[in-house]
Amino acid sequence: MSTENQAVIHVHRDDVGARMGMWLFLLSEFLLFGGLFLMYSVYRYNHQHDFHVAAEGMNVFLGTANTLILLTSSLTMALAIAAMQKGNKILSLTLQIITFLFGVAFLVNKFFEWRAEFRAGNYPGSPILTAKPSGQILYYGLYYTMVGLHGVHVIVGMTIIAFMIRFTIKGIINKDNYVKLENAGLYWHLVDIIWIFLFPLFYLIT
Amino acid sequence: MSNSSIALDGNGKLPSYLIDQGKHKGILAWLLSTDHKRIAILYMIGVLSFFAVGVSLGFLIRLELLTPEGTIVSAQAYNELFTLHGVIMIFIVVIPAIPGIFGNFFLPIMIGAKDVAFPRLNLLSWYLYIIGGTMILLSMVLPGGAADTGWTFYIPYSVRTGTNMVFTLSAVFILGFSSILTGMNFLTTIHRMRAPGMGWFKMPLFAWSLYATGWIQLLATPIVGITLLLVIIERVFGVGLFDPTLGGDPMLFQHMFWMYSHPAVYIIIVPAMGVISEIIPVFAHRTIFGYKFIAYSSIAIAVFGSMVWAHHMFAVGLSNNAEFIFSLLTFLVAIPSAIKVFNWTATLYKGSIELEAPMLYALAFIFLFSIGGLTGIIQGALNVDIYLTDTYFIVGHIHYVIFGGTGMALFAALHYWLPKMFGRMYNKKVAKVAFWHIFVGFNILYFPFLIMGWLGMPRRSYHYLPRFQIYHVIATVGSWVLVAGLLIMFINLLRSLRYGKIITENNIWGGESLEWKVQTPPIAENFEEIPVVTAAPYEYKENDEPVLEKEEIV
Amino acid sequence: MEENKTLTKHSPGYGIYILVWLALVTLTALTAAVAGISFGKFSIVVALIIAMVKSYLVLSEFMHLKFEMKAFRVFVVVAILFFLLLIVLLFQNYSYY
Ligand code: HEM
Ligand SMILES: [Cu+2]
Numbered sequence: 001m002s003t004e005n006q007a008v009i010h011v012h013r014d015d016v017g018a019r020m021g022m023w024l025f026l027l028s029e030f031l032l033f034g035g036l037f038l039m040y041s042v043y044r045y046n047h048q049h050d051f052h053v054a055a056e057g058m059n060v061f062l063g064t065a066n067t068l069i070l071l072t073s074s075l076t077m078a079l080a081i082a083a084m085q086k087g088n089k090i091l092s093l094t095l096q097i098i099t100f101l102f103g104v105a106f107l108v109n110k111f112f113e114w115r116a117e118f119r120a121g122n123y124p125g126s127p128i129l130t131a132k133p134s135g136q137i138l139y140y141g142l143y144y145t146m147v148g149l150h151g152v153h154v155i156v157g158m159t160i161i162a163f164m165i166r167f168t169i170k171g172i173i174n175k176d177n178y179v180k181l182e183n184a185g186l187y188w189h190l191v192d193i194i195w196i197f198l199f200p201l202f203y204l205i206t
Numbered sequence: 207m208s209n210s211s212i213a214l215d216g217n218g219k220l221p222s223y224l225i226d227q228g229k230h231k232g233i234l235a236w237l238l239s240t241d242h243k244r245i246a247i248l249y250m251i252g253v254l255s256f257f258a259v260g261v262s263l264g265f266l267i268r269l270e271l272l273t274p275e276g277t278i279v280s281a282q283a284y285n286e287l288f289t290l291h292g293v294i295m296i297f298i299v300v301i302p303a304i305p306g307i308f309g310n311f312f313l314p315i316m317i318g319a320k321d322v323a324f325p326r327l328n329l330l331s332w333y334l335y336i337i338g339g340t341m342i343l344l345s346m347v348l349p350g351g352a353a354d355t356g357w358t359f360y361i362p363y364s365v366r367t368g369t370n371m372v373f374t375l376s377a378v379f380i381l382g383f384s385s386i387l388t389g390m391n392f393l394t395t396i397h398r399m400r401a402p403g404m405g406w407f408k409m410p411l412f413a414w415s416l417y418a419t420g421w422i423q424l425l426a427t428p429i430v431g432i433t434l435l436l437v438i439i440e441r442v443f444g445v446g447l448f449d450p451t452l453g454g455d456p457m458l459f460q461h462m463f464w465m466y467s468h469p470a471v472y473i474i475i476v477p478a479m480g481v482i483s484e485i486i487p488v489f490a491h492r493t494i495f496g497y498k499f500i501a502y503s504s505i506a507i508a509v510f511g512s513m514v515w516a517h518h519m520f521a522v523g524l525s526n527n528a529e530f531i532f533s534l535l536t537f538l539v540a541i542p543s544a545i546k547v548f549n550w551t552a553t554l555y556k557g558s559i560e561l562e563a564p565m566l567y568a569l570a571f572i573f574l575f576s577i578g579g580l581t582g583i584i585q586g587a588l589n590v591d592i593y594l595t596d597t598y599f600i601v602g603h604i605h606y607v608i609f610g611g612t613g614m615a616l617f618a619a620l621h622y623w624l625p626k627m628f629g630r631m632y633n634k635k636v637a638k639v640a641f642w643h644i645f646v647g648f649n650i651l652y653f654p655f656l657i658m659g660w661l662g663m664p665r666r667s668y669h670y671l672p673r674f675q676i677y678h679v680i681a682t683v684g685s686w687v688l689v690a691g692l693l694i695m696f697i698n699l700l701r702s703l704r705y706g707k708i709i710t711e712n713n714i715w716g717g718e719s720l721e722w723k724v725q726t727p728p729i730a731e732n733f734e735e736i737p738v739v740t741a742a743p744y745e746y747k748e749n750d751e752p753v754l755e756k757e758e759i760v
Numbered sequence: 761m762e763e764n765k766t767l768t769k770h771s772p773g774y775g776i777y778i779l780v781w782l783a784l785v786t787l788t789a790l791t792a793a794v795a796g797i798s799f800g801k802f803s804i805v806v807a808l809i810i811a812m813v814k815s816y817l818v819l820s821e822f823m824h825l826k827f828e829m830k831a832f833r834v835f836v837v838v839a840i841l842f843f844l845l846l847i848v849l850l851f852q853n854y855s856y857y
Contacts, residue, residue: 024393029428031426039436074818
């Protein structure tokens with residue numbers, strides 16, 4: 001009874017659908033970190049004082065610098081999409097490359113930060129850390145896992161952007177078809193949002 | 207009335223999806239296909255093979271328990287056996303089974319789409335699934351031995367044990383990723399690809415159930431993902447988050463594990479309920495009773511199901527407040543499930559019931575799932591559960607719900623849809639013989655679980671008191687009957703693929719949803735042209751004679 | 761449901777993005793500054809509120825949530841509610857002993 005009067009619709013592609021899929025995936029990512037945030041809240045609740053003490057040792061300057069780097073990279077990413085929408089391929093490409101470089105800068109900062117912590121003996125299982133009260137061990141445990149997992153996401157995000165740069169050069173991403181770039185942007189912004197929360201939770205609770 | 211262009215000529219059919227049409231031929235045309243129907247078949251091969259492995263392990267567990275002391279395996283091997291059995295059955299069989307096989311095959315057809323929203327991701331999901339599954343199998347043979355923690359991976363033992371934990375946990379993580387991608391794919395498909403006229407409330411209930419399931423997969427799976435990842439990190443780096451000696455909280459692990467794993471039982475059962483909602487009206491020849499109630503109750507289950515996880519932890523020393531709240535919520539979550547059972551029963555009432563194999567399994571589902579659900583309510587009562595937890599009562603409950611529920615629904619779906627998928631009919635008599643073996647064997651096997659659990663037989667125990675032996679012996683005999691039934695069933699189905707009677711009509715059972723209007727077996731993109739939907743999914747004239755379509759074909 | 765299935769719409773000017781970015785930087789400065797002041801128990805609340813405002817800006821402006829169809833916003837709200845639900849229920853255990 002239903003297939004009789006058939007309307008012929010030509011749907012070659014569905015950008016809204018593509019973005020919807022990406023959003024749904026990002027929500028899943030959000031809950032992946034959500035599990036860690038749950039854990040953070042419980043341990044912090046049980047060890048308020050230790051968390052304050054441990055956070056004293058954080059390098060707030062590097063943390064703030066990284067926050068600014070990621071925020072700015074979010075801006076360049078958004079601009080890259082706007083440029084593509086306007087058909088300005090060269091500008092878009094430049095902005096994508098800048099975004100990628102901000103990612104590199106973020107990781108370099110992180111490297112120095114972690115190296116300093118390791119040199120100070122604050123790495124998992126070190127005698128210095130193990131001797132500290134359990135709340136501080138948990139703080140560092142959370143710090144390394146949450147920031148580390150975030151770092152992995154930065155690397156994934158950069159890989160995606162690298163592909164986008166390639167696609168843009170090849171013209172696969174163009175003025176009339178840029179949903180890939182939009183989705184890459186969405187991913188990158190999510191990475192930014194997570195850092196927006198990690199920053200105060202680890203650096204600003206002294 | 208029906209799909210004139212396709213169906214008029216039963217012999218001059220269009221080439222079905224089973225015939226290679228792409229640039230690849232042979233096995234590659236399957237392994238690289240992005241056609242949702244071929245991926246469904248791939249899932250079917252995967253799920254049923256792992257099911258065979260899981261059943262064999264269960265069979266061995268039962269043999270071992272014939273006597274109170276060691277019978278055929280060592281204590282360590284026994285621990286690995288029940289862990290593998292649980293991991294395989296839960297993460298590799300029942301979670302992906304119905305969405306992976308029948309969701310993939312029929313969701314797009316039912317809502318009038320040519321494929322799912324992301325066909326290539328769909329194939330990726332399958333590969334992740336196979337990789338995860340294979341890793342579990344490998345964990346058995348690699349040095350170190352399979353995980354021996356039980357499928358719940360509780361710390362601190364899962365951090366300490368010397369078995370291949372990292373490997374097993376990574377496998378489950380990958381399986382979770384596969385499940386998330388499937389959920390995301392189905393959600394987008396349902397939102398974006400419904401045919402013109404296919405409003406939300408014109409969707410078959412199976413589609414609704416997959417929608418609710420998709421949300422649970424999407425939001426709950428990452429929580430267990432991160433939890434298991436943390437166990438891996440704990441084992442490899444010793445960060446302390448899950449190590450009590452460094453301040454980690456073992457109870458927090460249990461919370462996070464069950465935050466997923468309780469909702470996971472709904473990932474397991476809701477699609478099964480969707481299958482039953484399809485089958486009951488077809489074989490009762492009646493419109494489903496309370497369509498909207500059933501649709502909404504799927505959503506309600508998804509919501510309430512997220513709020514009851516700590517009922518698995520009543521004996522670990524929760525706060526009074528938490529015990530009270532989680533016990534109360536557990537009672538509430540039974541309501542939406544009960545609504546469905548009532549609606550199915552109401553649909554049967556005054557229907558002209560046709561006891562074909564799919565219907566038998568569907569009725570078995572209602573019966574067994576009700577027992578499972580009622581035992582669940584018993585456990586939900588806080589003070590009773592303190593006594594019952596970690597006894598065989600739980601194991602009985604698990605099997606009535608999961609095997610009696612999703613297992614039966616899977617078998618029902620196989621008998622209902624397999625002829626559509628392959629265009630051949632199985633031997634209906636043999637199917638019924640198999641059914642009765644399975645049904646009787648099932649109860650002989652699992653009902654003693656409930657009794658001996660009630661009497662205090664502990665779960666996951668290698669030795670037991672001699673006074674429980676009689677129940678174990680009965681159960682083991684039951685497992686032989688059940689396995690015999692399973693063998694008959696699968697041989698019958700497999701044989702049918704080759705020798706079964708060829709089916710030419712589109713509508714095999716007289717169903718009203720779209721999959722019965724397309725060719726048997728369906729063509730590559732399902733529809734020659736996207737249909738325009740005008741009717742609701744279950745428009746049977748009340749208590750009708752066999753539906754019109756059948757007469758037309760005759 | 762049935763809106764344009766292909767290209768997106770609107771391409772907002774570069775200017776608005778830069779404004780949003782300025783707001784984000786200002787908020788970062790703010791949160792770093794007030795971290796020095798002790799609000800006692802409320803410092804965490806202040807920090808989280810600022811972080812939420814920042815994420816809201818990123819979500820609606822950079823991620824174009826405000827241009828998307830309503831379902832997208834519903835999705836995000838559902839996920840956030842789900843997370844809040846988990847936290848509230850979890851703390852039924854940890855905050856009442
Ligand atoms: C012939 C089929 C089966 C047999 C003989 C069987 C047997 C058993 C036995 C004896 C146990 C108890 C292990 C113990 O705690 O000492 C068990 C546990 C379990 N079974 Fe099955 N089973 C079968 C099918 C299934 C199916 C189809 C599922 C899921 C859909 C399933 C899921 C489970 C789970 C989750 C557990 C709990 C594992 C644990 O406590 O670690 N089983 N099974
Ligand atoms: Cu539960």
